Each structure stands twice: as C-alpha cells, then as structure tokens.
Amino acid sequence: MMAEDISQIIHQLNHGGAICHVLSRSGTKYHNGKYYRDLFKLNRDPSRVIYISGHALENALQQENCAPIKPWKLEEGDTTLIDLLPFLEFVARQGSVCPDLRQILQSYKGADISTEFAKCQREMLEKPKKKSARLEG
Secondary structure (H helix, E strand, O other): OOHHHHHHHHHHHOOOOOOOOOOOHHHEEEEOOEEEEOHHHHOOOHHHOOEEEOOHHHHEOOHHHEEEOOOOOOOOOOOHHHHHHHHHHHHHOOOOOOOOHHHHHHHOOOOOHHHHHHHHHHHHHHHHHHHHHHHHO
C-alpha cells in the first residue's frame, strides 16, 4: 500500500480530528532486518498513546501501547475499525479517571478488544435489569 493510499484512508477515518499523529516509516527503528515502530518518536506522553495495527505486537517497540486488530486483507464489509470505535470513544473520555491508557489496554491483553468491550457494555446494561427483576420478584 502506498503512503498516499494510507493518507487517504486516515483522512476518511478522521472526520472529528481524533487521530493527532501518524507514525510512518520515519518513525521506525531498523533492527535485525526489520522495521519496528518506535512510539517515542511521536514525542508525546506514552501514557496517552495507543498504537492500532493489524501487526502491532510484531512491529512495535512499546508493546504496552498496542491495540492489535485483525489485519485488513481487502475484504469487503470488514468492520474491524468501526467495531473499535466504541472502545476508543470510551478511552478518550477516561483522561481524568485513568491518566495512563496502558492500564486499560493491559486489561484487554490477549483478547479481541472490540468483542470484549462490547461484551462488558452488554453486561453493564443487564445489571440494572437483573437487579430490578429481583426486587420486583
């Protein structure tokens, strides 16, 4: 994929301006024949950075900042990034509650973030219903 293709995709995804910085090839370190993303090259507080990629765990130097997703393989109808939006909106609102986003990412380690977050949201919505059913019964 060409750099201009990636720029167009990011522009389409970033209507609200939530994506502040993009880490391109210039933000990598070359080691043992492979390029690794170095999030420190963003020159931002790493506790406020999330690296989303289909290859995040294979090519990031700061694993604790990774939000791995299913790699895109030109599949029509792939909603991986759209499915991640509720999680990202939640994280964006956690600034004062959780100053280090890596703690949130750690709680999803090894799981599909979108799926697990949606499951937690459903459970949170069901709790009041179950409680009121017990009180009524």
